[in-house]
Amino acid sequence: MSQRKRSKVSGFSQGDDGDEDFNVSQTPTHSQVQRNLERRSQDQVNQKVSELVQFLLVKDQKKIPIKRADILKKVIREYRDVYSEIINRAGRTLQEVFGLQLVEIDTRHHIYILTSNLPRAEGENLRRDNQTAKLGLLIIILSFIFMRGNSAKDGAVWEFLRRLRVQPGERHEVFGDVKKLVTEEFVRQKYLEITPIPLTDPPEFKYQWGPRAAKETSKKDVLRFVAKIQGKDPTFWTSQYTEAEATP
Amino acid sequence: MAAQMTDAHRRFLQVLMSHGIMEGSEARKLHRRCCEIHKVYYAHDKLDDFISTINSHLQPLFMQIRKGMSEGDGRAHYALVNLAETEITKMASDYTENELELFRKAMDLIILSENGFASSTEILNLADQLKTKKMKKKEAEQVLKVFVEDKWLSERNGEYTLHTRCIIEMEQYILSNYQDVARKCNICHSLAIQSQVCESCGIAMHLPCVRKYFRAQTEPRCPQCNDFWSCDIPGTSRMDSQSPSKTGRAEKSFILSPRRC
Ligand SMILES: [Zn+2]
Ligand SMILES: [Zn+2]
Numbered sequence A: 001m002s003q004r005k006r007s008k009v010s011g012f013s014q015g016d017d018g019d020e021d022f023n024v025s026q027t028p029t030h031s032q033v034q035r036n037l038e039r040r041s042q043d044q045v046n047q048k049v050s051e052l053v054q055f056l057l058v059k060d061q062k063k064i065p066i067k068r069a070d071i072l073k074k075v076i077r078e079y080r081d082v083y084s085e086i087i088n089r090a091g092r093t094l095q096e097v098f099g100l101q102l103v104e105i106d107t108r109h110h111i112y113i114l115t116s117n118l119p120r121a122e123g124e125n126l127r128r129d130n131q132t133a134k135l136g137l138l139i140i141i142l143s144f145i146f147m148r149g150n151s152a153k154d155g156a157v158w159e160f161l162r163r164l165r166v167q168p169g170e171r172h173e174v175f176g177d178v179k180k181l182v183t184e185e186f187v188r189q190k191y192l193e194i195t196p197i198p199l200t201d202p203p204e205f206k207y208q209w210g211p212r213a214a215k216e217t218s219k220k221d222v223l224r225f226v227a228k229i230q231g232k233d234p235t236f237w238t239s240q241y242t243e244a245e246a247t248p
Numbered sequence B: 001m002a003a004q005m006t007d008a009h010r011r012f013l014q015v016l017m018s019h020g021i022m023e024g025s026e027a028r029k030l031h032r033r034c035c036e037i038h039k040v041y042y043a044h045d046k047l048d049d050f051i052s053t054i055n056s057h058l059q060p061l062f063m064q065i066r067k068g069m070s071e072g073d074g075r076a077h078y079a080l081v082n083l084a085e086t087e088i089t090k091m092a093s094d095y096t097e098n099e100l101e102l103f104r105k106a107m108d109l110i111i112l113s114e115n116g117f118a119s120s121t122e123i124l125n126l127a128d129q130l131k132t133k134k135m136k137k138k139e140a141e142q143v144l145k146v147f148v149e150d151k152w153l154s155e156r157n158g159e160y161t162l163h164t165r166c167i168i169e170m171e172q173y174i175l176s177n178y179q180d181v182a183r184k185c186n187i188c189h190s191l192a193i194q195s196q197v198c199e200s201c202g203i204a205m206h207l208p209c210v211r212k213y214f215r216a217q218t219e220p221r222c223p224q225c226n227d228f229w230s231c232d233i234p235g236t237s238r239m240d241s242q243s244p245s246k247t248g249r250a251e252k253s254f255i256l257s258p259r260r261c
Helices: A030-039 A042-061 A068-098 A132-147 A154-163 A178-188 A211-216 A219-230 A238-246 B007-019 B024-037 B047-061 B097-112 B120-124 B137-149 B164-177 B207-215
Strands: A100-106 A111-116 A192-197 A204-209 B021-023 B063-069 B076-082 B153-156 B159-162 B195-197 B204-206
Touching: A030 A068, A042 A068, A042 A111, A042 B007, A042 B047, A068 A100, A068 A111, A068 B007, A068 B047, A100 A211, A111 A211, A132 A154, A132 A178, A132 A192, A132 A204, A132 A219, A154 A204, A178 A192, A204 A211, A219 A238, B007 B021, B007 B024, B007 B047, B007 B076, B021 B024, B021 B164, B024 B047, B024 B076, B047 B063, B063 B164, B076 B164, B097 B120, B097 B137, B097 B159, B120 B137, B120 B159, B137 B153, B159 B164, B195 B207, B204 B207
Parallel strands: none
Antiparallel strands: A100 A111, A192 A204, B021 B076, B063 B076, B153 B159, B195 B204
């Protein structure tokens, strides 16, 4: 990224607080984007928009967070001067046609994911797909973390999973390498955040919800899930209930 | 002009995308569910209209929901495809160069084979000949597994063929890049990877199409040249879907003569 042009187009400045992104219409550079747009044919720009939409959909399919650097390098290429227009249009299309929203989950490193804009349907926690079993494991871990006060130590998480007969060292017939699934795949997909706890020896880790988890499910849904399994009313857990009701 | 999209359409599209491909009855169920959730007009026989509304909005993006047939059991499937024909676009952003090269090689083997299948040994033997970057066998095995998971290939007993999703997605690509070898089915006129071929005139038919076509005939004769159809007609009862036939393995892949059965 070091050789980025010193273009004034929004979305290109090296600033790292990220609020310049995707906000063309409010920046004074709007007219410049307009001028750049006029140099490009509509067909070329449309082509780029659809390439970007496809790129984002493919990445999203595997739940790989998308780096702006990759968008620039792999899709936008020589169209950097109209980048903001392309990404805005792609965002609009994703919303109108696919019901998906492009969300920046890391404003420092400019990392994006797609989340569904559709109202969550009854009994449809997290997006349904052929990885349902893995997501089942995930929801169990997310509930455990939430019930523990939004943070749990690795030892506790694995002890809990062991009781469910999910062993980190063994190959699970559905999940494969469980350790890898939890500590790498779920983390990469931004469902989980695992951070080392300072000054622990041997090192201990803290498990928390990642930004995708908060987007694709809610504390309310997770509490409802726990309540159903335990055959109790959600209000049984007073503090969790209050917290869940207070978060959208 | 084009009908408006509703959240029911969007939900249908989202679920279809996350599955990659859906069998007809699954898609019909999903259609109903989406309409119910979002309380929009539903009629059980209107799935194709519902999809064409989605397609009219996908068209400017060079995408389309396309219906195709499983070569194994002949059932209809729906998949979201990319219409850009130039490259394996959809895959290109998802795999590394040598993975793509391995896929192309596997595709070569499958398309040039007698029966539409390539064995894992055949494919793995190519792993250390890749031009982009050689792969160890173990590595290549893993990559093949991913291709199966991602529904580009399907595997049965160590034999690989193209997944229905891949055929739906890449039909045009294959027809134009394998012009002299890729066949179209004489009955349904789509690309045929697993097929039977007439010994006399060389036309091809999908196995489910063969079965359907000859069901009504007392004596199987080629629809093109009227010669006796000498291949075994796949069982009229249940057919082993996607399982490689044992016949025709003798001739090796690079012989481009018509596949005999
Ligand atoms: Zn056919
Ligand atoms: Zn014939």
